[in-house]
Amino acid sequence: MPQTDAPRTEAAPRARLRRWTDLRRSAAAQGRLRWWTELPLIVLVYACYSAGRLLARGDTAGAVDHGLQILRIEKVLRLNAEHPLNRLFTHEAWLGVPADFWYASLHYLVTPAILVWLFRSRAVRYRAARTWLMTSTFIGLIGFTLLPTCPPRLLSPGHGFVDTMAQYSDYGWWGGEASAPRGMGGMTNQYAAMPSLHVGWALWCGVMLWRHGRTPAAK
Numbered sequence: 001m002p003q004t005d006a007p008r009t010e011a012a013p014r015a016r017l018r019r020w021t022d023l024r025r026s027a028a029a030q031g032r033l034r035w036w037t038e039l040p041l042i043v044l045v046y047a048c049y050s051a052g053r054l055l056a057r058g059d060t061a062g063a064v065d066h067g068l069q070i071l072r073i074e075k076v077l078r079l080n081a082e083h084p085l086n087r088l089f090t091h092e093a094w095l096g097v098p099a100d101f102w103y104a105s106l107h108y109l110v111t112p113a114i115l116v117w118l119f120r121s122r123a124v125r126y127r128a129a130r131t132w133l134m135t136s137t138f139i140g141l142i143g144f145t146l147l148p149t150c151p152p153r154l155l156s157p158g159h160g161f162v163d164t165m166a167q168y169s170d171y172g173w174w175g176g177e178a179s180a181p182r183g184m185g186g187m188t189n190q191y192a193a194m195p196s197l198h199v200g201w202a203l204w205c206g207v208m209l210w211r212h213g214r215t216p217a218a219k
Contacts, residue, residue, distance in 0.1 A: 038119065038130075045134050048141075060150075063191035067150030070194075071159070082152050083160055090162045097171050100164055103198060104174045111201045114208050125212055133204055140197045149194035 074080040089096040115133070118126040153163040165174060213219045 042115070042130075042134075045137065060191065063148035063150040064155065066147060066194065067152065067155060068159075070149065071152070071155075086152070086161050086164070089164050090167065093168065096164045097168050100168050100174070101172055103165070104172060106205070107198060107201050110205055114205050118208065118212065121212065129204075129208055133201070136200050136204065137197065140192075140195050140200060143195050144192040147194055148191040150191055151193040151196075154190060 071080070071082075074082075089099055111133075115126075115130065118129050152159070152161045153165065155161055210219050
C-alpha cells in the first residue's frame with residue numbers, strides 16, 4: 001500500500017509546478033511587446049495629432065490676442081524672460097544656431113529614439129511611457145484647438161521679438177515657417193503653441209532618461 005501511494009504523492013507537486021510554469025509562460029506571452037503592433041499605433045496617434053493641428057488653423061486674430069494677453073500677464077508678474085533670451089540668441093549665433101537645430105530636431109529624432117530604447121529595455125517601462133506620451137499629446141491637441149496662441153516669434157516686430165528660426169534658416173533644413181522642413185510650412189499649424197509640445201516632449205525625454213538611465217551621464 002505505501003508503495004502505490006508514493007508515486008501519487010510525488011506527482012502532485014510536479015503537477016502544480018507545471019501549472020505554475022504554464023501560467024507564467026502564458027502571462028509572459030501576453031505581456032510581450034510586438035513592434036508590428038506598436039508601430040502602427042504610434043503612427044496612427046501622430047497622424048491624428050497632425051490632422052488635428054491642421055484642422056485647428058484659421059483663428060489668427062484670436063491666436064495673436066491670446067499671445068499678447070499672456071505677454072501682458074508675464075510683464076505684470078515680472079516673469080518676462082523671453083525678451084532678454086531672444087536678444088541673446090539673436091545676437092549670439094553660436095547659441096542661436098544649435099538651439100534652432102535642437103528645436104527643429106528633438107521631436108523628430110530624440111523622442112522616437114528614447115521610445116525605441118524603452119521598447120527594447122522593458123515592457124512595463126515602455127507601456128507606461130508610451131501611454132504618458134500619447135495622453136499628453138492628445139491633451140495638447142485639445143489645448144491648442146480650444147486656445148490657439150501666437151508664439152512670441154510670430155508677433156509683429158513692434159513687440160521686440162526676432163524670429164530666430166527665420167534668421168538662421170540658411171543654416172538648417174527648416175524654412176522661416178516653424179520647424180517644418182523647408183517648403184513644407186503649410187503642413188503645420190504655427191499657432192499650436194499653448195501648450196507647447198516641444199516643451200512637453202522634451203520634458204518627457206528628460207524624465208525618461210532620469211528615471212531609467214543606468215549611468216550618471218544618461219541621467
